[in-house]
Amino acid sequence: xxxxxxxxxxxxxxxxxxxxxxxxxxxxxxxxxxxxxxxxxxxxxxxxxxxxxxxxxxxxxxxxxxxxxxxxxxxxxxxxxxxxxxxxxxxxxxxxxxxxxxxxxxxxxxxxxxxxxxxxxxxxxxxxxxxxxxxxxxxxxxxxxxxxxxxxxxxxxxxxxxxxxxxxxxxxxxxxxxxxxxxxxxxxxxxxxxxxxxxxxxxxxxxxxxxxxxxxxxxxxxxxxxxxxxxxxxxxxxxxxxxxxxxxxxxxxxxxxxxxxxxxxxxxxxxxxxxxxxxxxxxxxxxxxxxxxxxxxxxxxxxxxxxxxxxxxxxxxxxxxxxxxxxxxxxxx
Amino acid sequence: xxxxxxxxxxxxxxxxxxxxxxxxxxxxxxxxxxxxxxxxxxxxxxxxxxxxxxxxxxxxxxxxxxxxxxxxxxxxxxxxxxxxxxxxxxxxxxxxxxxxxxxxxxxxxxxxxxxxxxxxxxxxxxxxxxxxxxxxxxxxxxxxxxxxxxxxxxxxxxxxxxxxxxxxxxxxxxxxxxxxxxxxxxxxxxxxxxxxxxxxxxxxxxxxxxxxxxxxxxxxxxxxxxxxxxxxxxxxxxxxxxxxxxxxxxxxxxxxxxxxxxxxxxxxxxxxxxxxxxxxxxxxxxxxxxxxxxxxxxxxxxxxxxxxxxxxxxxxxxxxxxxxxxxxxxxxx
Numbered sequence: 068x069x070x071x072x073x074x075x076x077x078x079x080x081x082x083x084x085x086x087x088x089x090x091x092x093x094x095x096x097x098x099x100x101x102x103x104x105x106x107x108x109x110x111x112x113x114x115x116x117x118x119x120x121x122x123x124x125x126x127x128x129x130x131x132x133x134x135x136x137x138x139x140x141x142x143x144x145x146x147x148x149x150x151x152x153x154x155x156x157x158x159x160x161x162x163x164x165x166x167x168x169x170x171x172x173x174x175x176x177x178x179x180x181x182x183x184x185x186x187x188x189x190x191x192x193x194x195x196x197x198x199x200x201x202x203x204x205x206x207x208x209x210x211x212x213x214x215x216x217x218x219x220x221x222x223x224x225x226x227x228x229x230x231x232x233x234x235x236x237x238x239x240x241x242x243x244x245x246x247x248x249x250x251x252x253x254x255x256x257x258x259x260x261x262x263x264x265x266x267x268x269x270x271x272x273x274x275x276x277x278x279x280x281x282x283x284x285x286x287x288x289x290x291x292x293x294x295x296x297x298x299x300x301x302x303x304x305x306x307x308x309x310x311x312x313x314x315x316x317x318x319x320x321x322x323x324x325x326x327x328x329x330x331x332x333x334x335x336x337x338x339x340x341x342x343x344x345x346x347x348x349x350x351x352x353x354x355x356x357x358x359x360x361x362x363x364x365x366x367x368x369x370x371x372x373x374x375x376x377x378x379x380x381x382x383x384x385x386x387x388x389x390x391x392x393x394x395x396x397x398x399x400x
Numbered sequence: 401x402x403x404x405x406x407x408x409x410x411x412x413x414x415x416x417x418x419x420x421x422x423x424x425x426x427x428x429x430x431x432x433x434x435x436x437x438x439x440x441x442x443x444x445x446x447x448x449x450x451x452x453x454x455x456x457x458x459x460x461x462x463x464x465x466x467x468x469x470x471x472x473x474x475x476x477x478x479x480x481x482x483x484x485x486x487x488x489x490x491x492x493x494x495x496x497x498x499x500x501x502x503x504x505x506x507x508x509x510x511x512x513x514x515x516x517x518x519x520x521x522x523x524x525x526x527x528x529x530x531x532x533x534x535x536x537x538x539x540x541x542x543x544x545x546x547x548x549x550x551x552x553x554x555x556x557x558x559x560x561x562x563x564x565x566x567x568x569x570x571x572x573x574x575x576x577x578x579x580x581x582x583x584x585x586x587x588x589x590x591x592x593x594x595x596x597x598x599x600x601x602x603x604x605x606x607x608x609x610x611x612x613x614x615x616x617x618x619x620x621x622x623x624x625x626x627x628x629x630x631x632x633x634x635x636x637x638x639x640x641x642x643x644x645x646x647x648x649x650x651x652x653x654x655x656x657x658x659x660x661x662x663x664x665x666x667x668x669x670x671x672x673x674x675x676x677x678x679x680x681x682x683x684x685x686x687x688x689x690x691x692x693x694x695x696x697x698x699x700x701x702x703x704x705x706x707x708x709x710x711x712x713x714x715x716x717x718x719x720x721x722x723x724x725x726x727x728x729x730x731x732x733x
Binding site for chain 1: 572573597599600601602603604607622623631632634635638639642643651652655658659663669670671672673674677678680681702704
């Protein structure tokens with residue numbers, strides 16, 4: 068089978084969450100060198116919450132992300148560096164700076180129902196000559212029609228790719244297939260998919276995405292990412308080859324990056340812990356976990372009941388106050 | 401949907417590999433108590449290589465497995481204890497002893513093409529009044545017709561369940577579906593499935609098994625098992641509930657076992673390392689990894705090339721000498 072998708076590695080962006088935003092220049096250089104040598108077409112470098120994410124609220128980066136982007140770019144001969152931008156966290160100035168340093172792609176991320184806040188950033192990406200994508204976070208929360216509507220907004224702003232993003236790792240293959248197939252039918256642009264492994268389904272969901280027509284798929288080496296981590300890049304290379312797809316990535320070389328570069332820098336393994344399983348089961352933001360644990364302690368209720376209730380309420384980022392209200396409500400109930 | 405399968409937890413048997421056969425009585429007591437409280441119907445207690453496995457060749461158990469079985473049984477009010485028996489490693493006397501101590505189920509395991517060596521052990525299991533299963537290891541290696549033939553042998557000896565066992569974690573969902581569906585059509589007895597996660601597909605393969613008619617499925621808490629570990633029991637409970645199945649296991653209580661009992665006893669996380677990925681990709685026994693590493697060092701070749709070649713040759717357990725021959729051959733090539 069001929070090559071039908073590009074793998075974008077997010078170890079140096081989603082992985083930022085997993086190492087508490089502490090990537091060093093040396094680490095980024097080693098990972099970038101390895102990814103470039105293995106033949107990975109695109110990889111992303113940014114704070115876990117995108118350009119400008121370094122802050123007290125989202126976690127301070129140990130090294131300025133612009134420095135990390137510059138370092139990564141300097142190691143690329145065939146790979147290209149992508150950046151993530153969440154409007155409201157990152158600014159147009161951040162994106163201009165990243166482009167000046169050699170970033171070749173931007174993914175503009177919004178909550179699945181809020182694509183309209185990304186219009187200017189998508190347009191700027193195109194003006195800067197970047198490959199420009201829209202990234203629909205928490206895609207499990209919206210029905211298929213809503214996702215099509217929001218993806219069409221991204222496309223109308225100029226996005227060349229629209230991603231279905233399973234931020235909470237809450238989807239099952241049928242959820243992925245329904246969403247990707249609908250976008251495939253309704254849009255002209257390319258479709259991407261980004262998974263998390265909270266329900267141990269990241270790899271199976273990625274296969275479902277490719278089989279439904281996604282042409283951009285995300286992975287991270289050793290699954291280094293938020294929550295239970297992402298689809299594991301090196302496993303994806305092996306499994307997609309087994310299925311007859313051509314990933315055009317050297318399996319041994321990507322394993323070398325996994326064993327020799329990423330494994331030694333991990334602060335904890337990417338296991339499916341009780342917390343990350345509950346986040347995927349309830350379908351809530353991973354940043355809610357810590358708040359739910361605090362609220363549980365404060366009000367003497369079970370953090371798992373809080374998370375499940377937040378999932379039922381379809382709570383979204385920015386509604387952290389609700390976590391404490393839910394805890395109070397649970398005492399009374 | 402009504403309940404349509406039983407989950408058998410193998411943490412205290414497959415997990416024996418992962419903790420180097422060092423389970424203590426206290427640990428087994430805590431796990432057994434937790435599994436019983438969570439409503440797990442069956443769980444297995446044995447050396448990783450089954451009854452009688454404690455040896456220099458397979459690894460010495462820190463505590464006599466009969467003591468561990470007795471301890472586990474003493475904590476059961478509704479759960480029942482299973483034992484694994486590999487003819488040639490375990491004996492009929494081992495099985496009689498386990499039954500005397502209160503084990504209620506035996507799974508007699510053979511290589512996928514060697515069911516005929518299990519006739520006497522299956523018959524003894526039935527005579528002892530145990531629920532008796534045949535367990536076809538390395539099922540990825542044989543075509544569907546061969547598996548049906550071997551499963552029919554098990555059934556003819558009296559097996560009440562025949563398991564498709566993906567020992568190397570080498571299967572993809574279509575492989576599982578083809579095997580389980582064929583057995584479902586050709587056999588009267590129940591069908592089981594046992595997965596490993598080397599290709600990150602254990603959970604998806606388990607769903608495929610249930611959807612194809614398997615009524616016994618294996619899991620281990622925190623995926624504690626050989627290689628990349630098994631289908632993660634607590635994740636399975638959540639995912640199967642999400643799919644509309646009724647697992648009849650208390651999710652919070654099984655999470656308590658995961659967080660409070662299993663996590664603290666793990667010697668290393670159940671990650672998909674380069675080694676376990678290659679084992680799944682090549683489809684070879686996990687015990688080959690160490691030999692391949694030694695041979696690679698001795699002959700100055702890449703261990704990954706050795707494993708891939710062993711997979712192409714469909715090498716099976718007992719053929720360890722071949723590993724060194726392959727390494728020598730690779731130098732010449």
